Amino acid sequence: MARYTGPAVRLSRREGVxxxxxxxRRSDDKVAKRLEQPPGQHGKMRRRKISGYGLQLREKQKLKxxxxxxxxxFRVFFQRASKKQGVTGENLIQLLExxxxxxxxxxxxxxxxxxxxxxxxxxxVLVNGRVVNIPSYIVKPGDQIEPKKKEANLNRIKASxxxxxxxxxxxxxxxxxKTLVASVVRPxxxxxAALPVEESLVVELFSK
Numbered sequence: 001m002a003r004y005t006g007p008a009v010r011l012s013r014r015e016g017v018x019x020x021x022x023x024x025r026r027s028d029d030k031v032a033k034r035l036e037q038p039p040g041q042h043g044k045m046r047r048r049k050i051s052g053y054g055l056q057l058r059e060k061q062k063l064k065x066x067x068x069x070x071x072x073x074f075r076v077f078f079q080r081a082s083k084k085q086g087v088t089g090e091n092l093i094q095l096l097e098x099x100x101x102x103x104x105x106x107x108x109x110x111x112x113x114x115x116x117x118x119x120x121x122x123x124x125v126l127v128n129g130r131v132v133n134i135p136s137y138i139v140k141p142g143d144q145i146e147p148k149k150k151e152a153n154l155n156r157i158k159a160s161x162x163x164x165x166x167x168x169x170x171x172x173x174x175x176x177x178k179t180l181v182a183s184v185v186r187p188x189x190x191x192x193a194a195l196p197v198e199e200s201l202v203v204e205l206f207s208k
Contacts, residue, residue: 053205055201056201056202056204056205057205059197059198059199059201059202059205060074060201060202060205060206062195062196062197063092063096063195063197063199063202066113066195066197067096067099067102067113068101068113068114068117073136075206077092077095077096078092078202078206080095081094081095082206088203089190089199089200089202089203090189090190090199092199092202092203093188093189093190093193093195093199094187094188094189094190095138096193097172097188097192097193098138098139098140098187098188099135099136099137099138099139100120100125100127100132100134100135100136100137100138100139100145101113101116101117101119101120101135101136102116103139103145103173103182103184104116104119104120104125104145106169106170106173107145107169107170107173107175107182108160108161108164108167108169108175109147109157109160109161109180110157110160111160111163111164116135117135119147119153120132120133120134120135120137121133121135123148124147124148124150124153125145125146125147125148126145126146126147126148127139127143127144127145128143128144129144131148139184140184141184141185141186141187142183142184143183143184144181144182144183145181145182145183145184146179146180146181146182147180154180157180158180161177169182170188170192171185171192172184172185172186172187172188172189172192173185
C-alpha cells in the first residue's frame with residue numbers, strides 16, 4: 001500500500017502543530033518553537049491568512065497526517081463514518097483510533113504510529129491469538145491484542161514501555177505490563193483521542 005515516506009517533521013511544521021509523527025510524545029518547548037516556522041526557503045515569512053476552504057483543507061491534512069494515511073484510504077474511512085449512526089466527525093475519529101496500528105501506538109508499544117504500522121505489517125502483533133498484518137484492521141471491544149513472542153520484538157516493546165513509564169495507556173484500553181497482553185474495553189471517543197483537529201471542518205469539506 002502506498003504511504004508517505006518523506007520528512008516527518010516537515011509535515012508538523014506545515015500545519016504549525018505537533019502531529020507526533022516523529023520523536024517524543026511529550027511536550028517540548030524547543031520543538032514547539034521550531035513548529036512556528038513553516039518548511040521551505042520562505043518559511044521565515046509570516047503565515048498567510050487562509051480562506052474558509054483553506055481552513056477545512058488544513059484540518060483534513062492534519063487528520064490524515066496524524067494517522068499516516070493517503071487521500072484515497074482517508075476517503076474510504078470518511079465514507080464508512082458517514083454511514084454510521086451518530087455524528088460523522090466523531091464516528092471518523094472513532095474509526096481512525098480503532099485502527100490496529102493506532103492501538104499498538106496507544107498501548108505505548110512504539111514511539112510513533114509509523115513504527116506501529118511497521119510492527120503490524122511485519123506480522124508481529126496478534127489479535128485474539130491470530131497474526132494480523134493489516135494496519136487498518138479495526139479492533140472491537142473484547143478483542144485481545146498482544147505482541148508476537150519473538151525476543152527482539154518483546155525487547156523492543158519493553159524498551160518503549162520503560163522509556164514512557166510515566167505516560168498512561170489510553171483509557172479505552174487495558175494493558176498488563178508484565179504479560180504485555182492488552183484488551184479493548186470500549187470504543188474510543190473524541191475525548192480519548194485528544195487531537196489538535198477540528199473534525200467538524202473536515203465533515204464540512206467533504207459535504208460540499
